[in-house]
Amino acid sequence: MEKRNEKLGIVTPFFERAGELVANSTPSTMQINLTRICNLACKHCHLSCSPNRTEDMDFETAKACVEVFKREGFKVLDLTGGAPEMSKVFKYLIEELRDCAENIIVRTNLSIYLEDGYDLEFLKDNRIEIFASLPFYEKSKTDRVRGEGVYDSSIIILQKLNQLGYGTELPLNLVYNPSGAILPGNQEDLENVYRSKLKEDYGIVFSNLFSITNMPIGRFRNWLERSGNYERYMKKLESAFNDEVVENLMCLDTISVDWDGSIYDCDFNLSLGFKCQGQLNIKEIPEGFDFKRKVMTADHCYGCTAGAGSS
Secondary structure: OOOOOOOOOOOOOHHHHHOOOEOOOOOOEEEEEOEOEOOOOOOOOOOOOEOOOOOEOOHHHHHHHHHHHHHOOOOEEEEEOOOHHHOOOHHHHHHHHOOOOOEEEEEEOOHHHHOOOOOHHHHHHOOOEEEEEOOOOOHHHHHHHHOOOHHHHHHHHHHHHHHOOEOOOEOEEEEEOOOOOOOOOOHHHHHHHHHHHHHHHHOOOOOEEEEOOOOOOHHHHHHHHHOOOHHHHHHHHHHOEOHHHHHHOHHHOEEEEOOOOEEEOOHHHHHHOOEOOOOOEHHHOOOOOOOOOEOOOOHHHHHHOEOOOOO
């Protein structure tokens, strides 16, 4: 049975709008949430990551991820966190899978690379596709979400990435999040503004911009409730429901593996502890496993079906 939002009656239950979602038997993407450790403590973080967290994937679990990835024919490795670079198994996973994965994605907050021990050349040498969070093209709004000084740090790292060929020869994608209880604007329009402002002010170029709807979970949900915006935001998400994006939701072609090996349908369900059907763990997946299953949904899923979609 679907896990329901505990504040019943605010919106139509998601499954009534989207129908039953069934994941592919042979998903192409293995997303791994390596750690809750992060050098930042962003206001919109759905996992409440921070420098004070300690959860991190061990080598036994990482080895199981490598074995399942190779054996079951996954194509894309998607590394996230926390700051995935802060995990002790970050480089191990990339080095083990770079020759068999069609693509390796790292989701970075950029600012981590100003700290000692973090090497942008490693990303270049392994031809990593970067998804870099930059909540806005202006300093004040970015620092409001991510912390004072983060915007300046991000600009410095983006310039260094450009010098390494990112944004031209290698893919450098930026990720935009709204700074409040609003939905993202038109993605193409936002990309054009980002491209113009960053090029004009800092000489920065990038490949694509992706606008991500803030999910009503984690720290962002706490803020919504404290500020009295939760009910209004949920209704706004539902009113923007777009059934045309449902068939392309990431959860249908992805498994999301947590630092302890537990498998979820997506990173958002992971943050809520909504394990996928069958209570799977990556260390227990047998050869030839059929990943077809009913996707666990709840009302936060409206965040991935609002407007042009966001997942």
